[in-house]
Amino acid sequence: VGGIFEESPHQYVLSFENMRSGPFKQLQGEMKTSSRFFLGKNKVMMRALGKSSEDEFQDNSAQLSKYLHGQVCLAFSNLDQKEFEAKLKEFEVEDFAQQGQTATYTVFLQKGTEALEGYAHSLEPTFRQLGLPTKLNFQKIELLSDVYVCKLDTELSVEQAKLLKLLGHKMSKFTLKVLVHRSKKGKIRQSEYGEDHLNKIKHMND
Structure with missing residues (x-):
């Protein structure tokens, strides 16, 4: 030095x-x-x-x-x-974002098929394993209820961090x-x- x-x-x-x-x-x-x-x-x-x-x-x-x-x-x-x-x-x-980091904004998904439209139906089990209430509906991923993936200023869990990455949210x-x-x-x-x-x-x- x-x-x-x-x-x-x-x-x-x-x-x-x-x-x-x-x-x-x-x-x-x-x-x-x-x-x-x-x-x-x-x-x-x-x-x-x-x-x-x-x-x-x-x-x-x-x-x-x-x-x-x-x-x-x-x-x-x-x-x-x-x-x-x-x-x-x-x-x-x-x-x-990774586990333990803080959410910089709220991510909300509305029930139905529109929220996850465009995702391959093969991803449905992955979304379900990460905590989303989903099922397949005529080859479309359907969200069975409204979901907050994360809320502003809350610490992210492993599952939330993985979901945000799948959904394309960079925090x-x-x-x-x-x-x-x-x-x-x-x-x-x-x-x-x-x-x-x-x-x-x-x-x-x-």
Whole structure:
């Protein structure tokens, strides 16, 4: 980390949500000429940067360490913050939610054959196994009653996540947000996300 730190005019701590290895590897590949990303053990990175002004690697490098908690990564770049954030935005990817994630909207299915119209009749047992009250009606999948597949802001079960994927609802998004930026001269700039992140850390430690 030390050598790259000295070479890079900009250092960032990023938070990530709904990490997907595919999009992240693509991001690393396409930005490899301008930026390097370190995703690993936060405590190791904290030791490299320093935890206080007494042991920091360079001026204010220890200021980055206090953000290295939770789902974060360290980035070194030739790009200034505006360019860097614009590049990160290009790699935001919508995906299907997984078990334990929160529903971002309500999905309701009305009884009858219209709700599952277009699905092959061979999928009827799958829908039934995942909790939908279905039967075959002249080679069409019929829903026997109204069903809420999920409701806004509720945690998704395994079955709900599988149903949402079958139904084509993407409720997850891979995002990277800048928490804090350090310039080569040591100037620190915290983002609004950085403030929220520090508040969460403080709340966890209280």
